[in-house]
Amino acid sequence: MQHFNKLNLLPKSLWLLLACALVFSACAIDGLVDYSGDATVVEKFSFEVAVRSQNRFRLEGVNGSIDIVGVPGASKVEIWGERRVKSKSTEDARAYLKNLEVRVTDGAAEVFVKTIQPRETHGRNLEVVYHIRMPDNWEALVNHVNGNVLIDSLAGKVSIGLVNGSVQLWEISETISIGLTNGNVVLAKIIGNTFIALVNGNIDASVTLPQPGTCEMSAVNGTIDLQIPQNTSAQFSAEVVNGSISTSGLIIHDKTTTPVSVRGRLAGGEGRIALKTVNGNIRVEGF
Numbered sequence: 257m258q259h260f261n262k263l264n265l266l267p268k269s270l271w272l273l274l275a276c277a278l279v280f281s282a283c284a285i286d287g288l289v290d291y292s293g294d295a296t297v298v299e300k301f302s303f304e305v306a307v308r309s310q311n312r313f314r315l316e317g318v319n320g321s322i323d324i325v326g327v328p329g330a331s332k333v334e335i336w337g338e339r340r341v342k343s344k345s346t347e348d349a350r351a352y353l354k355n356l357e358v359r360v361t362d363g364a365a366e367v368f369v370k371t372i373q374p375r376e377t378h379g380r381n382l383e384v385v386y387h388i389r390m391p392d393n394w395e396a397l398v399n400h401v402n403g404n405v406l407i408d409s410l411a412g413k414v415s416i417g418l419v420n421g422s423v424q425l426w427e428i429s430e431t432i433s434i435g436l437t438n439g440n441v442v443l444a445k446i447i448g449n450t451f452i453a454l455v456n457g458n459i460d461a462s463v464t465l466p467q468p469g470t471c472e473m474s475a476v477n478g479t480i481d482l483q484i485p486q487n488t489s490a491q492f493s494a495e496v497v498n499g500s501i502s503t504s505g506l507i508i509h510d511k512t513t514t515p516v517s518v519r520g521r522l523a524g525g526e527g528r529i530a531l532k533t534v535n536g537n538i539r540v541e542g543f
Contacts (some may be wrong), residue, residue: 277354292379297353303360305367311412312366313390313392317400318373320383321421326392326410333367334389335360342381349380356382390405395430404439422457440478454478458536465490468526479536482529486542490527494518497534505542 313333315322322338339356343349357372371384382480383403388512399403401419408426415433416423424436424442431449435439435459441452443461450463454475462483469490473480479499481503486505495517508520522529531538 260387268468289376290379291343291348291352292381295340295346295349296340296342296351297346299339299353301333301335301339301358303358303460305333305335305360305362307331307391309331309364310362310366310394312395312397313388314366314368315386315388315396315399316368316370317384317386317398317403318371318382319402320371320385321404321406322386322388322398322400323406323408324388324390324396324398324410325408326394327389328392330391332390335369335386337385337387340381340383340385342377342383352377352380356384358384408427409438464488465527465529468528470527471529473530474532475534475536477535478533480531480533481539482531482540483543484529484540487523488527488529488542489523489525490521490529491525492518492520492529492540494524494531494538494540496532496536497540498531499535499537501538501542506540 277355305473307330313324335384339353339358341349341356355374359372360372361368373382383396392409393411396407396410397415399417400421402421404421405416405418406424406427407414411429413430414425414428417435418439420438422439422442423436425432425446427445429447430508432446433451436454436457438456441454441456441459441461443450443463446461446463448466449469450461450471450473451471452459456477457475458478459473459475461473461481464485465471465488467489473482497516503518506522508522511518511520
């Protein structure tokens with residue numbers, strides 16, 4: 257007697273549907289795999305770009321720390337650091353490292369560096385640590401997600417957009433713009449217009465304004481500590497919703513105060529200082 261396998265009697269169309277279902281199921285199951293762990297693989301990288309007509313350095317990062325230092329008379333931009341992948345196993349981390357790329361573009365006006373990585377990493381932690389040395393008269397633009405950003409010794413404009421992490425700027429002598437969601441801002445030896453918008457965190461800044469110059473700082477949840485020269489010339493305003501305002505070492509002319517605001521004029525009033533917090537204190541000190 258001849259025996260038949262009932263599966264052999266299935267129409268080809270049903271076989272195709274079954275095969276697609278199996279593939280889909282396998283993909284769905286694979287998508288739920290969690291590769292998080294502590295096994296880490298690190299690989300170093302380095303680039304050099306000759307200085308020609310460029311005057312700007314721009315970086316778009318995702319995760320990891322960034323430090324940028326200006327070098328007087330530099331004839332090249334030096335970019336180096338580490339690519340890091342953390343996974344459930346060393347083998348997987350090493351294999352996945354190929355998905356984490358540092359891309360450098362040398363344009364006519366700027367040197368552009370970008371982190372390239374998958375949007376979904378299934379629990380793996382990807383990080384790129386950047387060290388940059390560039391001409392000190394260039395502009396620096398940084399757009400980053402998670403990590404600390406430090407910029408030192410630049411005479412060009414500095415613009416930073418950061419979601420999570422701290423920002424530290426030292427010896428910058430041009431306009432500064434910072435947008436930060438979660439983290440602290442520290443500014444030291446700044447000579448230039450200063451614009452800071454912070455959601456959660458504290459601002460500690462020492463700023464010398466050009467004449468006339470502008471300093472605008474705001475925080476939703478956090479304090480503002482500002483140190484300025486005693487001879488600063490600016491229209492001055494400080495406002496809080498829930499918090500206190502204190503000033504010391506400064507002569508504020510035409511001063512008006514309320515429980516939540518202080519307004520007046522510093523010296524000739526040529527510039528502008530505007531400070532605002534929702535939940536937090538404001539302290540301004542003259543040095």
